[in-house]
Amino acid sequence: xxxxxxxxxxxxxxxxxxxxxxxxxxxxxxxxxxxxxxxxxxxxxxxxxxxxxxxxxxxxxxxxxxxxxxxxxxxxxxxxxxxxxxxxxxxxxxxxxxxxxxxxxxxxxxxxxxxxxxxxxxxxxxxxxxxxxxxxxxxxxxxxxxxxxxxxxxxxxxxxxxxxxxxxxxxxxxxxxxxxxxxxxxxxxxxxxxxxxxxxxxxxxxxxxxxxxxxxxxxxxxxxxxxxxxxxxxxxxxxxxxxxxxxxx
Numbered sequence: 001x002x003x004x005x006x007x008x009x010x011x012x013x014x015x016x017x018x019x020x021x022x023x024x025x026x027x028x029x030x031x032x033x034x035x036x037x038x039x040x041x042x043x044x045x046x047x048x049x050x051x052x053x054x055x056x057x058x059x060x061x062x063x064x065x066x067x068x069x070x071x072x073x074x075x076x077x078x079x080x081x082x083x084x085x086x087x088x089x090x091x092x093x094x095x096x097x098x099x100x101x102x103x104x105x106x107x108x109x110x111x112x113x114x115x116x117x118x119x120x121x122x123x124x125x126x127x128x129x130x131x132x133x134x135x136x137x138x139x140x141x142x143x144x145x146x147x148x149x150x151x152x153x154x155x156x157x158x159x160x161x162x163x164x165x166x167x168x169x170x171x172x173x174x175x176x177x178x179x180x181x182x183x184x185x186x187x188x189x190x191x192x193x194x195x196x197x198x199x200x201x202x203x204x205x206x207x208x209x210x211x212x213x214x215x216x217x218x219x220x221x222x223x224x225x226x227x228x229x230x231x232x233x234x235x236x237x238x239x240x241x242x243x244x245x246x247x248x249x
Contacts, residue, residue: 091163098156098163099239102173105153106235109176110228112146117183117216117224132194136187139214143180150180169238175231179224186213186224 116139128134157173160166189210198204218225 095163095242098159099242102153102156102160102169103235103239103243105149105156106173106176106232108149109153109180110232112143112149113179113183113224113228114216116142116146117214119215133191136191136194136214140187143183150177153177164239164242166238168234172231172234172238175227175234179228179231182213182224182227186210190214 124131124134153173153176157170160169160173186209189206193203193207193210198207212222213224216222216225220226
């Protein structure tokens with residue numbers, strides 16, 4: 001019976017030694033624990049001589065090693081939690097700033113399209129009366145002067161695909177860019193009819209629709225403005241809570 005107990009004791013000490021050799025790679029303080037006098041004596045005696053066992057001093061040193069190792073592990077856990085907390089806060093901050101930038105850029109594009117399509121400022125100077133493309137070119141010039149707003153929104157859209165990761169936001173942004181495409185197509189269509197005036201009723205209808213898209217009536221029949229306002233609402237619904245969440249923090 002005593003021999004069995006001794007063998008089990010030696011096997012337990014061997015297991016502890018293997019564990020120590022693994023843990024030492026991550027923390028020297030843990031190695032100190034496994035090399036404490038109490039364990040060294042147990043290994044040297046093999047647990048067979050109880051009278052020559054560890055003293056109170058040995059037990060105190062071993063306990064000190066345990067406390068030291070626990071402190072190191074606790075410090076690592078606290079640092080890990082703090083790092084995760086910082087990462088989460090940083091991500092929330094980035095998402096909020098990006099959401100705010102997208103909403104601001106979308107509203108700016110709404111203002112740009114209103115200015116470009118407005119009937120005001122579409123008068124033709126006296127010396128340009130003979131230029132049947134003057135108004136068309138003027139609108140294109142205004143749109144080009146405000147191209148930075150579209151460029152900023154496109155860059156924000158690319159970031160949003162990785163940071164916000166919301167397909168509804170991406171679709172709403174594309175809706176704003178499509179409004180610009182529809183406007184340019186209307187300009188092209190009107191220019192075509194300036195060269196070749198419509199003859200059929202269908203051609204006249206298409207010209208009226210193109211002029212409505214180009215000038216902007218802002219009525220229920222104004223499809224470009226409807227599309228822009230719909231995109232703004234979608235963005236506010238999807239991104240508004242993200243901005244407000246960061247404000248509360």
